[in-house]
Amino acid sequence: MNRNIVPPARVLVTGGAGYLGCVLVPKLLDLGYAVDVLDPLWFGREPLAGFINHERFTLHEGDIRDQDAVNALLASTRPDAVIHLAAISNDPSSEIDHDLTRSVNRVAMEQVMRAAKAHGVARFLYASSASVYGIKQTEDVTEDLSLEPITLYARFKAEGEEVLNSLIDDSFCGVSVRAATVCGVSPRLRLDLTINILTEHAVRRGEIRVFGGAQMRPNIHIEDLTDLYCQLLTAPAETINGEAFNVSNRNASVGALAEMIRGVIDPSVNIRVVPTDDLRSYHLSAEKLTRELGFRPTRPLEQAVRELKAALDDDRFGDISRSVFRNVVHMNAHPEMWRKDQADKA
Ligand SMILES: NC(=O)c1ccc[n+]([C@@H]2O[C@H](COP(=O)([O-])OP(=O)(O)OC[C@H]3O[C@@H](n4cnc5c(N)ncnc54)[C@H](O)[C@@H]3O)[C@@H](O)[C@H]2O)c1
Known part of the structure; x- marks a missing residue:
């Protein structure tokens, strides 16, 4: 039977050394879970400094494309749940090398899901994305609308x-999290x-360049x-097995976000509008999450x-000009980190 994953259960977070993982993992540890992270540390080890020595934390430096390593890890740690964050995690970096993506x-995403089930994992949380909807004219994009992804990232x-x-079945509960852009x-x-x-x-240049500006982009605080x-x-x-949930705070056009940011930072910040052909636009409804799980975002975007x-x-x-803060720049600057022999094993 499906069961809830309560502490001191064990949770494997793939890609747990990333932007989301480095905020999520300490929360899981604080709640009393034992946490394993599988990650090749493409963006460094330093961000893990706050929890790497925690007694219930274990880092497994590795790649989900290495199927043997994934199976061995699942067999040795026997996690109760997997939170699957590992990915080439946005549209532009997914375009760098389609075979890699x-x-x-x-390929590895599916292998991780199948291996998790085969190893008796009871719950699988999957980091999907609001971009799966593509461009919709509908006022509020709800989970029952068709998925019409327009990029490789969104399609996968x-x-x-x-x-x-x-x-999914009675012993393997799976849920997809269609998150808005995180901030x-x-x-x-x-x-x-x-x-x-x-x-x-706004902070560093005193100017915000807005590409287009009319596109609606939902956002959520990390x-x-x-x-x-x-x-x-x-x-x-x-309530959650087989379900997808939109997660968003406020829907706002990129132009309106720029105005909001100027308001918070400094009214003298200049906003410069630049034309773009990036038409991705979606207006997300996160009503289902509130209705079915009572979840409401509490942090304003400000x-x-x-x-x-x-x-x-x-x-x-x-030095925030370093490539590590921008995925596509970092991946282009360091192809050696993702063109490792793990890729051949997939
Ligand atoms: N950040 C957002 O706005 C956002 C929005 C919606 C969905 N998501 C999804 O959430 C997840 C986490 O995003 P993030 O912002 O933390 O991204 P991130 O790029 O900061 O983190 C991704 C992590 O995955 C790891 N990784 C990459 N390839 C791997 C592989 N082959 N094996 C194991 N680990 C690998 C990287 O080293 C990195 O630590 C991703 O799946 C992303 O698509 C993010």
Whole structure:
């Protein structure tokens, strides 16, 4: 029978050294879970400093494309739940090398799901994305609408939901988290996400460049999204099994976000509009999450902007022009990190 995953259960977080993982893992540890992270550390080891020595934490430096390693890890740690975050994690970086994207976001993703089930994992939380809907004119995009992904990244995210739903049963509970674009500070900072980019521009350059501006882009504070992942471990299986949930705070056009950020940072910040052919636009309804799980985001987007400004002002991250803060730049700068022999094993 499906069961809730309560502490001191063991949770494997793939890609747990990333932007979301470095906020999520300490929360899981604080709640009393034992946590394993499988990650090749593409964005470094330093972001794990706050929890790497925790007695219930274990880092497994490795790649989900290495199927033998995944099976050996599942066999030796026997996790109760898997939170699958590992991915080439946005549209532009998924375009760098389609074979790589397929091997990680499609082939290995499916292998991880199947291996988890085969090893008796009771619950699988899958990091899908709001981008699975494609461009919709509908006022509120709800979970029952068709998935019409327009990028390779979004297509594989959608296919992952299909794979997961084909595997669920009474002993394997799977849920897909269709998150809006995330914002805010993480020990592993990303400055390639809408609000984070615009805030960095406002703080460092005194100017926000807005590409287009009319596109609707839903956003969610990183603390809210990671709270949701924690809640999904204990949510009733009958409510979540086989379900997808949109997660979003406010829907706003990119232009309106720029205005909001200027309001928080400094009214003298200049907003410059640049034409774009990036038409991705979606207006997300997160009503189902509130209705069925009572979950409501509690952090306003302004809070993320204030926290980012504080982090940039106190120089916590050192030289923020370094590639590590922008996935596509970092992956282009360091092809050796992802063209490792693991890729051949997929
Ligand atoms: N950040 C967002 O706005 C957002 C929104 C919706 C969905 N998501 C999804 O959430 C997940 C986490 O995103 P993030 O923002 O933390 O991204 P991230 O790029 O910061 O983290 C991804 C992590 O996965 C790891 N990884 C990459 N390839 C791997 C492989 N082959 N094997 C094991 N680990 C691998 C990387 O080293 C990295 O630590 C991703 O699946 C992403 O698509 C993110």
